[in-house]
Amino acid sequence: MNHFPSSLSQATEYRDAIFAGGCTDLMPLFKNQVRDHRNLVFLTQIPELREIRREGPGVSIGASAILADVAESELILNHFPALAQAANAVASPQIRNIATMGGNIMQDRRCIYFNQSAGWRSSLPPCFKTGGDVCHQIPNSPVCRALYYSDVATALLVYDAQAEYWEKGALHCAPLRELIHRHCEANGTACRNRLNILVTRFFMDSPPKGERSGFYKYAMRTSIDFPLINFALRCGRSRSAKLVSGAAAPEPLILEHTAALLDHGAADDDILAACQAELKTLAMPIREACISPARKRDLYLQVFSLLSLREDCPKSTEL
Ligand SMILES: Cc1cc2nc3c(=O)[nH]c(=O)nc-3n(C[C@H](O)[C@H](O)[C@H](O)COP(=O)(O)OP(=O)(O)OC[C@H]3O[C@@H](n4cnc5c(N)ncnc54)[C@H](O)[C@@H]3O)c2cc1C
Numbered sequence: 001m002n003h004f005p006s007s008l009s010q011a012t013e014y015r016d017a018i019f020a021g022g023c024t025d026l027m028p029l030f031k032n033q034v035r036d037h038r039n040l041v042f043l044t045q046i047p048e049l050r051e052i053r054r055e056g057p058g059v060s061i062g063a064s065a066i067l068a069d070v071a072e073s074e075l076i077l078n079h080f081p082a083l084a085q086a087a088n089a090v091a092s093p094q095i096r097n098i099a100t101m102g103g104n105i106m107q108d109r110r111c112i113y114f115n116q117s118a119g120w121r122s123s124l125p126p127c128f129k130t131g132g133d134v135c136h137q138i139p140n141s142p143v144c145r146a147l148y149y150s151d152v153a154t155a156l157l158v159y160d161a162q163a164e165y166w167e168k169g170a171l172h173c174a175p176l177r178e179l180i181h182r183h184c185e186a187n188g189t190a191c192r193n194r195l196n197i198l199v200t201r202f203f204m205d206s207p208p209k210g211e212r213s214g215f216y217k218y219a220m221r222t223s224i225d226f227p228l229i230n231f232a233l234r235c236g237r238s239r240s241a242k243l244v245s246g247a248a249a250p251e252p253l254i255l256e257h258t259a260a261l262l263d264h265g266a267a268d269d270d271i272l273a274a275c276q277a278e279l280k281t282l283a284m285p286i287r288e289a290c291i292s293p294a295r296k297r298d299l300y301l302q303v304f305s306l307l308s309l310r311e312d313c314p315k316s317t318e319l
Helices: 005-011 024-030 069-073 074-079 080-090 100-104 150-157 176-186 256-263 269-284 292-311
Strands: 018-020 040-042 053-056 060-063 162-167 170-177 197-205 212-218 228-237 242-246
Touching: 018 212, 024 228, 053 074, 060 074, 069 074, 069 080, 069 100, 074 080, 080 150, 080 228, 080 269, 100 150, 100 162, 100 170, 100 176, 100 197, 150 176, 150 212, 150 228, 162 176, 170 256, 176 197, 228 292, 242 256
Parallel strands: 018 040
Antiparallel strands: 053 060, 060 197, 162 170, 162 197, 212 228, 228 242
């Protein structure tokens, strides 16, 4: 970024810096003493990081843009409807008014054994995320199995978004999928191993005119809740279909086989069966506050709505 304060990019050279967006994800972690609240670097007052604008062949969204602005932006509603729907589906209006795009993507993975007070956690040995070497969800797992619940990530991935970020004092631009993979992997270990990355912007190329895309989220409560499972789909004639599912594993799942069947105009029953089979193979359900792994597997049957998504979701207009 041309006017990006150099002191901020230098902050990525310090391992202990914590970049803060709206703090809606950080605050409960501070209260539960799983994250240290020192060395906070607040980002929300930097105007360049809040911009949503046309750029090159697409759109750029600053990492500190708040979700309410993304959900209401004409640019996003007209060209990236799945993203507007996802931003509008996060938590509650109060949270969407302060929560940022960067914070949503870089949010911590969650698990009923980790998102607890220090007193509650003291009755069990530390898990991977708190400096130990066990996953209480799946005790024989060699890695943490906490889930990644970002609604926005699912939608950004369906548009093949790129992320711009500072790391160790250097500016990078890479597919968002790679950044999320690195973040989710590092996020399954104790805080000291977290990536020290400052995300500045997300880029998406304009979708072909007439392409349909949309986002669906299943949650216990529609007023405020993390997803039990979410989906984003894009499909059209100019490029291959893409289908992404979130909250089903430690990182979002790209359902390539199902997308290929959508492209080939397969029969609805075959698409449904393929989607359920692909989810059963790739998903890694764990015990959650309000759903068991077995019940969550039943949710995969809900993919029937993907069929209506094909016809019902909005078409993109020309940028
Ligand atoms: C009650 C409740 C309900 C929620 N429901 C949902 C939901 O339905 N769907 C959902 O997706 N999420 C949900 N969340 C999680 C979270 O609040 C949101 O994801 C929110 O978007 C986080 O944004 P933030 O700006 O507040 O992040 P923060 O709390 O400020 O930051 C979150 C993480 O991102 C890092 N970070 C922030 N900005 C940057 C940046 N620019 N570069 C690098 N790292 C950065 C921080 O260091 C921190 O690790 C919920 C949270 C709560 C408390």
